[in-house]
Amino acid sequence: MRWHILGAGAIGCLFAERLARAGCDVTLLVRTEAQLEGLNRLDNIVSVQIDNTWHLARVDAETVADSSAIQHLLVCTKAYDGLDAINAISPRLAPDAQIVLLQNGYGHQQKSALALAPRPIWAGVTTSGARRTGPFRVVQSGEGETQIGRLNLPEGADHGLPDGWSTLDHRVVLNGDINRALWQKLAINAVINPLTALHGCRNGELLSPVYRQELTTLCTEIENVASVCTQPLFDTTLLEAVLEVAENTAQNRSSMLEDLSAGRPTEIEQITGFICAAARELGEETPLNTELLNAVRFEQRRKNREEQ
Ligand code: KPL
DSSP: OEEEEEOOSHHHHHHHHHHHHTTOEEEEEESOHHHHHHHHHTTTEEEEEETTEEEEEEOEEEETTOOOOEEEEEEOSOHHHHHHHHHHHGGGEEEEEEEEEEOSSSSHHHHHHHHHTTSOEEEEEEOOEEEEEETTEEEEEEOOOEEEEESSOOTTOOOOOOTTGGGSSSOEEEOTTHHHHHHHHHHHHHHHHHHHHHHTOOGGGGGSGGGHHHHHHHHHHHHHHHHHTTOOOOSSOHHHHHHHHHHHTTTOOOHHHHHHHTTOOOSTTTTHHHHHHHHHHTTOOOHHHHHHHHHHHHHHHHHHHHHO
16 A cells, blocks of 8 residues: 655654555655655655654655556645645546545645545644654654544545554544544644744743733634634633643744744644634634734745845
C-alpha cells in the first residue's frame, strides 16, 4: 500500500516516517524540482528524532506535476494552500482514493471534501508536536495522539480508519464527531497562535498573569461564537483547555509565531478569520479577535515589505 503525502513540513515528515515504519510505501509530493533534488541528495531519507533517537525512513518523491495515479493521499499543507494543492492533484486521484486532511483551521476541510466527493475523506487533528530543523528533518517534541473521522459519510458506509492507519506505532483514535475536534483545535489555535505571534513569546509564557485578561476575553468571544453556531467545545471552559495546552506545549514556538517571524504567510485567515467571519454572519461581535486578525495581517504585510 502506498501513501502519497502532500506537504513535507514537520507534520508531513512525521507521518511519512510513521507510515513507512508501519510498512507502507511513502511518496512525498513536492512542489519543485529543486526540492526533489534536495531529497535525492539526502538519499531520499526523512529523519525524525524521537526521544533523542533518530528514526530514518526511505521514501519516494515526485513533484505534484507527475502523472502516476494516487490511491491514498495525506494532506499536511498549510490551511491556505490545501484547496489549491488538492485541485492541482485531483486528476491523479483514483475514483475511490482515500484522503486524510491533517490541517489547522476550519472550513477549508469541508470545501476540500466537496471538491473530492464521492471519495472517502477523513479530517484529523493531532496533538503530536514536531519541529522542522532542516529539509526533511524533524524533531518530535511530543508523541501525542491523532483523532480522525469521516467528513462525508454516506448512509450505511463503514466508519473505519483509512488503510494502514490501525497499524501505526502512534495512537490514532477514530472520532465520530470530528467537527467538534476540529472546532476544539480551532478554538485553541485562535487563542494561542495570534497571541504568541504578536507578543513574540513561547506558548508557556501565556500562562503569565500579564496575559490573563486577554486570554479570558478571547476565550469568552470564541465560546460565544461556538455557542451561536450550536457547536459544543470542551467539557471544561475554553480558558482551562487553553491553559492546559499552553502548559503541555510550554517550550513550543507556535506555528504562527514561526511563520510570522520567518516572513511566511500565516494561517490567521483560516483560524481567527474564520471565527470573525462566522460571528459577522450571525450578527455577533468579536472585538478582540478582530483586533488580533488585523494586527497579524498588518505584521504580515510589514514583514513582506521588509523582505522586498
Ligand atoms: O497547534 C499549535 C500550533 O502551534 O499551531 C499549538 C497547539 C498552539 C502548539 O504550538
